[in-house]
Amino acid sequence: MSVGKIPESRSSQINSFKESGLSIPEWCKENNVKTSTLRYWLNKIKTEENSRSNEEGWVTIAVNNSLETKVSPIVIKVGPFSVEIQPGFDRSTLTEVIAAIHGVC
Incomplete structure (x- = not known):
């Protein structure tokens, strides 16, 4: 009632x-x-x-427990060149790029 x-x-x-x-x-x-x-x-x-x-x-609220973490890239500057490195980069490719930049500078 x-x-x-x-x-x-x-x-x-x-x-x-x-x-x-x-x-x-x-x-x-x-x-x-x-x-x-x-x-x-x-x-x-x-x-x-x-x-x-x-x-x-009372209101039901849906919570997304997966946290998105923004990771900033690492920037390496060699002379006039800069290389942006993202998480999960390939080491051998980075080594080759740095060697190539170093050879130009």
Whole structure:
């Protein structure tokens, strides 16, 4: 039963209690209502309001655990030449390139 489906008489009693500023026993005595009845309806409303706020307040977030790490290349400068080396480079190719640059300089 949702808060909107509470019988009108109960709804008006609950509003009357909340507006009265009286304690539960005082209000129940003045209005000829059992304290257990009032507590039941107050708890029912509170539970349903909490349930609704939880449904509205929680969002599922998908998290991608794979971290992309950007690795900057290494730049080797020899005279007017520069060689950019990326991760996973081929050593023999680098050695040949450096030798060729060294031969020109």
